[in-house]
Amino acid sequence: MVEHDSWVRREGGFLLQPRHQTGKAILATLLQDGDAAELSDGVFVSDERLAEFAAWELRALELPEAGPFRLEIRGEGPIASNGFKLKSRLLRHDGKPVMGGNRDGVLLKSGSRQYMLLDPLYSILEAIREYQALDPADTDGRFARWDAIKALLPEDAVVDQQLQTIQLVRADAFTLDVKEDASFDPVLLSRGRKQTVLEGEQPEPDEALPDAHHQTFTDRFRRMSDAGGHYALGGGWYVVVPEQTRRALSVVHRKQKEPGAARQAFIANPHATLRDELGEEIDEEVLENLFVEQPRFLSSRVQCLGQWHPKLCAYVSNKGNQWLPEEADAFSGAHTVGVPLGDQFVTLPLQDAPDLYEQVRGALEDGRESVNYQGTSVPVNENTLKTLSKLVANKSKPDKPPKEPGTDDDEEDEELVPIVIDNLEELGYAATRPRRAGQPGGIPAALATRHLYPHQQAGLSWLQTAWVEGMPGVLLADDMGLGKTLQTLAFLAWMQEQMESGEHPRKPFLLVAPTGLLRNWEAEEETHLVSPGLGDLIRAYGKELAELEADGLHRRTQRLQEADWVMTTYETLRDRIHTFMPVDWAVVGFDEAQKIKNPGSRMTEMAKSLQSDFVITITGTPVENSLSDLWSLMDASHAGLLGSLKEFRDTYQKPAEEDGDTDRARALRALLEDEVHPPAILRRLKDDHLEGLPGKSAHELREEMPPRQAEAYSIALHKGLQGKGTQGAVLEAIQHLRKTSLLADSLDETGVTDEIVDASARLRATMRALDEIQAKGEKALIFVEYLDLQEALIPYLQQRYNLAEQPLRISGRVGGNERKRAVDAFQSRPVGQFDVMLLSPKAGGVGLTLTAANHVIHLSRWWNPAVEDQCTDRVYRIGQERDIHIYYPMALHPELDENSFDLTLHRLLERKRDLSRQVLTPPQVTQDELADLWRQSTSGA
Template sequence: MLARNTYLVIDPDLKIALDVVRRKQAASKDERREFMKNPRAAIAEALGAAEEEAAASLFVETAQYSDRVLELGLWEPPALAWLTRKSGQWLPESFPIWVGSRQIAMTPDSITTLKQNCAAARQAGEADIEVQGERHSVDVVEQAVREAEALYGTFNPDRAQPPADAADNANQAGDPSAAPEDPASGDDLVLLIKTNIDGLDYELVHPRRGARIARDLPHQALGATTPQPHQLEGFDWLVKTWSAGWPGVLLADDMGLGKTLQALLFLAWIRRNELASGRAEPPTKRPILIVAPTALLTNWVAESVRHLAQHALGTCVEAFGSSLVKLKRPKGAQWSPEDALEIGALTSADWILTTYETLADNHRAFARVFFSVIVFDEMQKVKSPGTINTQSAKAMHADFVIGLTGTPIENRIEDLWCVMDRIAPGYLGDLKNFSAEYGGEDPAALKMLKVRLEAPFREGPAVMLRRMKEEILVGLPKKNVKKYPTPMPSIQSEAYDAAVAEARKGKGDPAGMLKVVHALRSISLHPTGAQNVDSYDAHSVRRWIAASARLSKTIELLHSIRSASEKAIVFIEDLEIQKTLAAAVPQLLGLSKPPDVINGGTPGKKRQAVVDRFQDGGKGFDLLLLSPRAAGVGLTITAANHVIHLSRWWNPAVEDQCNDRVYRIGQDREVTIHVPIARHPVFGDESFDHTLDDLLEIKRKLSRHMLAPPVQSNDVSRLFGAAIRGEQVQRPPN
């Protein structure tokens, strides 16, 4: 409100514009949405053609944003109907949902049953139903189902594809520090950008950059760390690509080669160069931004303390977790999303840490800052062009971008395009043409793509650096992979027979094949899951273990590892089996307490605390049970030298990420990867586990020679054909 005797004079043109806005506020929702997409056009029309200059003067174009940013508008995911969806997961064995205050594990089939039970209870006028032995109100159960469907997708047992990104979302379920993938979606206005999807709208090419300091390792910025030769080579490559004018680069080294350290060395050099260039204070100051999954941000702080001298990167601002509250501006009359965070605190910082979700939530504020470097750690988080996380990352304003990932292609070849479109927009062209050229998975085309990314460009270094541990770490201990074909007990083989017989009655359509593959996968782990077992009754536990070839072999292996006083980690996806095994292990192995477990319900800080206890546990046997997606990245567990894959994924990149928790820099003992394989007495080599193992080996060999997508369009049909029809899967060469 205006104070007494205070008058507000409104320009006539502005009054017309405000009248337009007022009318639109009272209009229908569709009309309001159309207006929000392009308010300038409606206001210009009201002012009349002769007043085009006046209309333009009502809109302030800020120079703060990247020139990739077009305007403010409603977020609408791009139409990508022509882009074939290839899921990197199959139907998960189980996933956690909350029913009231209790977290329980469910499968897609049990969710469907739960929905049917709720509907039946409603029809019968009943107020509550039983869920896994406890009574809950129908309202509470229906709410749990809705939340599960929002997180994992709508469950339909007859669909041809599993929920999109179900495992990634399950990875975060129950973790209060993790946010949904698209937290800022909805009707909020977002920064719209040139997308490069249907045509090349935006191409970024920098001139060569000049440095004010020597292009050498800044020894005075280092702590006690002596970088290894390949890490010095990585630092040198980063400096040369920056000098050559690349807008960004992809450091895609194999996991365990120290990508974080290489990036830190370069960031320390960049800060010294910024200071020497006179950009020490705002408004010329350009902070560094590091974007990473929540669980990895504390690791960045720890690694900087470990490897760099004090203040080598300057003042750090933590824009995540509880620290984010200090940066948020209270909403008031003058508040806007551009001012959601204290911009002064961001522009005054030397380096800033945030998450992908926080960046998306506050992208209009972050986009006002011009960063000297943005580092995207685990950059496959922005592999999908249809998410607000990706949109927000591409709207940021940076002089140089570093993408870090050991898996540049997680599901499909288009993942690589999306990552590169943030790093070096335009270098791989537009998405539609890229997909047409490389999406067919032609080996020759994929080899040429790899050459294009790894070859020098315009007399400068390549835009991508990718090295494998086997090529670099001469002193790394040997890694042994042992596979154990184990006969299925009769209860397991009979359940397998029944599933095969049922499958042969079907039509062999994609939806049916996926259901069969899921059934065979589950039975090959355990024919009854975690049902009918009392984990605290020794006889019940022994009977349960004996019903599964993989579980029997796993316990046998753990006895051997314990006898050798060594440590192991076991990867198991099914949460109920994970829980039951954790409770049963003490009596099976004679332990004083159950092993620690890390899964999607373990908060980020607790995960690191569990790992720290394991790492610092001294000599002797110890065991961790881990979920592949929840603990497959970002954790260093070199105290263990045994990895057991009790359950496996059909994406070899995921399995390799799991192995690399143990087999990485810092490991000083030989590592053994154990793979129990359930072998059917009749199907033999065509048993599901054998077929999956062959498929994974084929994919691994392909990915070493070309940028082949680890998930291919015919994976389900290949598994189905081998397991049901006895078709031969091409064996990998020796």
Template sequence: MVTTKFIATSHENGGETIALLREQPGGLFRRASSEMVPVSDWPRFAPQAGQASLALARVLDDESRISEEKDGIVLPPEIVAQLDEADAFALGLPPTTPLTLQLNSGGSLADGTIKVDTKWVRRGGLPVRADIAGARVREGGKVGRIPEPIYSAFQAALLVNAADDPDERRAAFADLRATLGDEIGAGIEADGFLERVRIAYAANFSLNAKTDHGRFDFDPVLFSRNASENADGDLVDEEEASLLTPQDNQHFQRRFKGQEGGRRSYLLSDGTLLFLDPLLGKALDIVRAKQTGSSPEKREFLRAPQRVLREELKLDAGGDDEAADRLFIETQQFSERVSGIEVWQKPVLPWIKPKPNSWLPEGFGLRIGDPPDARHVELAPGEAETLAGEVETAIASGKESIAWRDESIPATPATLQAARAIADLEHQITAESEEQSSERSEREAVDTFFLQVGENFEQLDYARLPRPEISAEVFQAPGLPEGLKSEPKPHQIEAFAWLTEAWQRRMPGVLLADDMGLGKTFQALLFLLWLRRSSAHPKPVLIVAPTGLLRNWQAELAQHIEADLMGPVVEAFGTNLRDFRLEAGSDIRGGTSRLDVSQWEEAGIVLTTYETMRDYHMSFARIPFAAIVYDEIQKLKNPASQMTRAAKALNGRLQIAMTGTPVENRLQDLWSIADTVYPGFLGSSREFENSFPAHDLERLGDLQQRLIEREEALPAFMLRRMKDEILTGLPEKTARKYPVEMPPAQAQAYDLVLARARALRESGEQGAMLKVLHMLRGTSLHPSPPRGITDINGYIDQSARLKKTFEILEEIEQRGEKALLFCEDLEMQAFLAMAIQDRFSLERRPMCISGKVAGHKRQDMVTAFQTSPTSFDVLILSPKAGGVGLTITAANNVIHLSRWWNPAVEDQATDRAYRIGQTRPVTIHIPMAVHPDEAIGPSSFDQRLDALMERKRSLSRGLLMPPESARDVDDLLSDVLDGRKTLSEEDAESAPSSILLSSDAQASDVENVAQEESDAESQIGPENTAHAASSSPAPVPLPTPVAVEPEPKPPVNAPQRPVLSVRTPVEAAEARTPSVQRVVYEQYGPRDWTIFEQFVREARINRLEIQDPYCCADEQARGRLLNFVNRFCELAAKLDEVQIVTFDADSVDKRMPETNGDQRADLENRWRNTIGSTALHLAQRSRRSRGDLHDRFVRAQLEDGDAVIWDLGRGIDGVMSAKWSCVVNAFHDKRSAGIGARGHRVQ
């Protein structure tokens, strides 16, 4: 019999070469043979377990380090170390080494001679000679695999010893300590210094800017080397990213101001050793010197700290343009504070003196300051441009003001912007005069100009100038421009007319909010072509889009417009920026324009990203663009973000916002978008918030009308059409929902999560309940993550959704169609790709698009999928990363395996396939896992989430999409846990449960999908109704110690009679789960220990884990903790180690001030006297940096592989003290895995 197996051999780069070996044993007339199977043939011959393990390895490979050779795949050691034992075994890797890594420190941190000796020892401490190659360790004739965290700790220790410079050595030692974490992991032994020392290593900084009655000051705020932009590409939040706690930061700042500079280390109040990177130390010397300067000097430093650092530290000498940007972190708080400082300066506004009976102004000028102290500086024709140049030069030179005709004019960005605005207005008026436009009124001529001088948050600081009455004559739309390669559809011609009227009526901006798939890009290009061809002196247009969509714009430009008609296309992003760079750095770092944009003036289109626009907005603002198009403008939904503020500084005659979802999360999204392109249209942020409450449907209707109705002779601000209202020619779209009964393993896991919910809910912490919601969501997809799989089909059969998904794919494959499959779990994506290839014998593994995939690669994948000659294919996507900006009409099936909370996101994902260009009917498939118990099934997570999404989706058709809110989460939790019915469900209670409604108005046909399914899969059968009808387990009576007895199960074949159940889903789950027991400790009542004793008496416990935020808060709490652990020691046959996770000293309120060191020393001293030799690992976590420890639980990992978990409603204090009532739920987990602890990675 021919067998195949994976084998692993050491690669020369330290990794592991994974190869597939096919062996044929010898027989009577043949010799034994073996051969390596080419990688291309692995899908046909490789064992399923190995394929699943390789899929997991690819998910772990964030940096694309896995390489492929002819007969094997090379895994880097970092990936090999992260695999668990089952996955490593499936790939032929050696077993985990039994050796322990011993770390011993020597030398001194203070003088930078610190070193770390590494030894490998057997159990008992006997040192051995070990040879290390990558993640392999060879000792004698035995080879083992080094797992995490041992591998990372070993590598970090080597880096400490390899560092030559004392500062580098201290930095490496700090990295080692961070790698070890709050606790020393299993398989690692560290000396007392390594275990106790707390190190903070600062590598960059920001400034906490302060102003008081015109006086300026600042203090440094420190960050680690990992500080960078956040996930949205915006500036970091100082409070979240700061290296030090608020208390330590204040301590450092006081000491910093009290010394003269040159210091490179500090001992903080809690015993933490703070070290400064050498370059940071030099920068802080400059900061300290600036702190002693005058208030104007301090203000100048705050305006451009990067420039000062670059000059004084000569950072550009090494050719590194970004050195100063990395050294100084511009945080959100710094940006806001410095903005506030700049606003303190005298405002400079343009003014226009009207000439009687003429539309031409008599003169222009600047107003400096506010009335009644304002000064007016009149400018002669042509002087505004000269003034702008002088002001820009002064700003670049660091001057505060310039002399102009015996006047002192502030050299500020506000002055520069005002002067440029006047110059642009002069040019515009001159051009219009030459074009015989004198019929226009004087007030209309200046209507195009508005100056953004405030944020419009609390009050309306800026808006367009007052608009004159405009003749209400019927607007005559111009004809379509010549040069189109595509014939626009009627709705696109309507959008063209709307845009041209907005242009001719001089509106500042508009919002094109058509439903996804109506061709917003083509509509914009249609207008931009007309704009260019109808202008005697066309100006360039700017298109700002997410990186992944820029290629899409170029593709549609080539598809719809004749070549060269739009003029030269400038790619102002990425590496192309070096062609325009005047000097190193970016605008927002240096405070001046850093790009040569003069050549853009002859361009037709300038393409850029939101990030580039933000970083170089001063350069972009120098160009008076004819139009600015913001594609997917929800990137500007945060009004306080740097991107939004930068966009408001740009200069465009007409600004076009484009998005299919004007409201994603909250109504303020819409306000921010509108205020960017049409300042003042919706008033100030506060006024908008008060006028349009999020859940007032009547006011939302008023807002809708405000957006879509004409105002006098002006066209509507927003144009929004839905596909089902416009595209009668699109094929039918049908949504099919499949309620499928959970298999036994999934239902059992769901029961356990529901049962745990009671204790977590009674803890009173909102964060704990959010965790329950995520556990329910994860379990509804699958009871366990896709790791260590030996049977692909068996794993699929454990999930209702997965099983139904593959049945749907089989039908799609039989029809020869393609499908999009949306799932945000990265590990599940990898498993699906492998399983689909295996199930359908595909030559190529289905591609996966997630947030890890670069924008240009996403488009390449889409193109490959679109043009693939195969009839059946599947493209797997994350709902958010793959749900925006991609056209994938080759697929006419969309499967939502896992669903995003917001229906707008799901609809965007669906419309990748259902859009212009789709010629076949589109079917949306939504498999839903339904619990088999009648008391739980209607309230299953999938059912309730679907009901919530449908309610919000139905509202969005007549109104704007209602925003997500905390109430949605609360309602969903109550629905799932308490079984609360919605009004619509009560009205439809008599309707058959199998009827499924289409989610789209066009797909009005009612489909009874459930009737097409087999009874065992889609109909909620009565086999478990007896469980639902039975009474829930009663609490343990007190004070008599009586164990909670599990409810007896009825015979498997016993006839079941449906019985009306009045239990909540939680109560029903407790009745179904004999392994779950519960006790209620009354306030001031006795504490019965049966719920603990029955599981641990004479048990052999490898590890006892305790998580309680306040179990070490003071001496009394530590005493109760010791008594609790001591009871376990007395009951169990053995207890090897105890791991405690709790808040650190700074995170708890206490009468007697303590440091972390005080708490640790007291606990360890009393531990030795009370507990004895049982190992203690204490992890003290900061509430600020790690978040609240919502769960309070105890977990005993037994030697036989089982685990017992106790959820403690009030923590250790609730068990060991009668001061409060306390609920304890106990779970006997025979699968030796954490209940609901899925730990999936999403993106």
């Protein structure tokens, strides 16, 4: 026993009898806090508590001074071997070792001197002592003890090279990285020792391993027969797994190897499974800290993860003309088939199937997300490849429908996706309206474009008011070319100001748009906002998506959550929903939101599975084919406002579409625009005479059919009249009239010649218009859906107008990059120089700005006037400096005159266009209207 006038050394501590008032006050505090024990002959304080003392406290209690030492640690042998030994010694400030030192707990005797070993020296030396006492065969225990030692080491500790390079990771907890195919891997977590937490709180866990070492761990975890207590990962990295964590991971290891249904059951509620299988082994509270259930979905609209299957929705009108080819080689006689690809039904020539298959297969290998086919963005994934492979295999039997993905042996391969409350049959989910902080109004400081047109200022104010009033979302449905992008960017900049001022928590924005428009959004953000604009951008599509998904689940979600704004495509959102679902978004914007107009499609339901404070659906055509389009858009932005789809169908859709009740359509518009404050939809049309728009003139170019064309038209008409009168026969007859109204005969290898032009009323009228446009030195767009005619017109127009280069062309066969190059080239050609571009209505009618032209010729008419207006809007928009002219070439039969097909169709489209402007009704021509079109076209025949 070592004694002093004011202290006595006892086993495990000191018996203190201070003589000074300061020392007595220190002991009184220790006794009050329970850190000391009062005995008959003094106050006992343990070594562990004394090691925490400051130098002045030692002096006040007349204890030995603190030892001015550093620690040297070295290892002998490989750390993972049984023969490894850990050696340590104390060094003086000059680097020389302390000689003859004898340590008794916190007290060190060196010669005639005594020192107190304060932390971290004391705790490290005790940990080394415990390490050396372990069984050499207890590798897991030694790893765990070294992990504790390393955490205590101060910066000035002298550690040999082997121990310096060792990175020991302790798995305090874990979560699961769930894949789309219902497989999963554990993600090890460590509770950071450097985090500042409140008393009684657990520090938040972080991913324990960098990505490369995490992959090594998961590979070795799967290969082992059971979960281990430690893992050597290479490069000096070791994972230490405490026993309780190991037991829980053992359950995960077993579940990894079970069939798909059992894995899905585990994923659905992993905590319950762990609790049931571990039983009494691990206390419930301990298990709560061991397994961290990451939010795989945040939205209260998501019910669970499961396999998604197409829904047959009885409340979606199918009266549109899906039999009509969207873009075809109509004059070369190509046989076509229909096939479901992604969320769309694609019509393609049968001989194109092998080429499309190879195109998709190559894109899949390159990591691309979609390919363009005839104006349709075809998703690049395994399901598309399977569908096309079956079509190629059965191409000798074109009438046999291809086998659908997701049947028979495909079932096991289907991935897990969020299953949402769809509101189709009944209203199961309605968004709430909590009022938010802030005041609407004002132009954000980051807006570089300080001058907004009055309607744009009103649009920004409407968005701000909707936000403050707590609306879950809105539908911005302005006509194309009125600045929807600018209004949205201005609102997002205002939202950032709200977050920076503390009015709203900081969260990222997500913008979903067609692939071809993403670069345009970036360009608009750079143009309209002061640098740095919206801030840090993550492009979650294409190659950058692959880099993002290379991160672990926790880190990937963290990166997205910490971004300022994120952009992705609809196809990526649909196929990689697990990347976006765990993020809490401030605002989600859906540009060209008609992509989610189908209420029962997977793309639509994935869009509705996101958690966000506010949704903006953005489209110039809120109703394309059916009022169910509008319901789907509103259900995404303000779920519950229009009730369930079944209720909507009975109340509005059926009366308006099938019964012709325009009062019901007006009542629907009143509900959205007048009965909700602020309005749930904002729709301004160019016909409202808004400031900033050019003048617009429409020209009907009526031309009498030449004899050969009139004869072909009469033959087609009489053939139709002699038909069976069935719906299919009538539709076929209309197609024949439509075709012969443009060209009487199929094109051959000579293409378009002067003789072909002279034999077509529409082509003659078109060339006369182009002659006048050339004389003015202006530019024109020609919209025609027939690909073979497009191709044939290119050399003809170049020769006729002596153009230095071939006319540019945009169709569904032109990829996104080529499309942008064509637009940039056309826009940059000299003012005052005639030029012409050929476009397909569907491929060239969305997302392109072609204001270098101010003439639009609709050489072939589209069945939906909304699509036709989209084409015109490529030039008719804010930023157009010249008045625009729209031309409708129409072929008149010399005997039928006003009952000619072109004129009858023109009147029908104009009626549909006018009605859709007055009330929200679908402009798509219905089969009943086509039957009436046939009756009018045959009147007088």
